[in-house]
Amino acid sequence: MTIIASTWLCLMLALAAYAWFAYRTPYVLPILAAAAALAMYVPTGTPRLTAPPAGHYEVLGADIVVDLYIDALLKPEGGEAMLYRLPYSTAQANALQAAKDGGNGVRAEVGTDGGVAYDGDPPVTDTEDKHAEQPQLNVGG
Template structure:
């Protein structure tokens, strides 16, 4: 068990003991508070969320492949980077590895494309294309 969950469990047991000797209303409020604070133990400590990323294209900031376990992906979101735990598949792992190998020279990055069904796909992302250069006009003719 992780430290944060152990701390949460110790808090729940301590407050539960206090609520046990109190009134029924205190016990009900305690049960509601304990249920509501459990997800909060995961959010600030950078645990990977088991939920699928939202559909669309995302920039991958970092990734780790645990064979036959999961693929951990840190993606850049508008608010803040978020760590996701994607289910392991050989196809997704191979795509991610190929995209990472393609960006080994420092050019571009890795992109994650999530379909409407939640299926991930990794590819090499060259970044934003540069606009075409405009020919300069001579100032003096």
């Protein structure tokens, strides 16, 4: 929420500065328009096109678009979650899907070369034998 409020404040200050200095310097508007576009791009939830910094992340959500890209919401240890658009590869998509299928949380490790390794806990399995349940009420014959 503070990002949106800060963005709004910056835009209002920029527009006030343009209104004040417009008659003196006509090149201020294109600079402020570019700054406003960048300021609105950051907090709107559009994925980052840059690679995430190296480190350990928790994957809060992911969308795999086959043969195009992987959008992943990554939360670093002790930081805010960010949406990144990662390059697609069959191996990456399979590793992410296998980690998601575990159902116990997905972790990602981003290397210094930008490669991502996904890991998750295996699915919970129970060794106890299953018994067929008996119906509470038998109707008919």
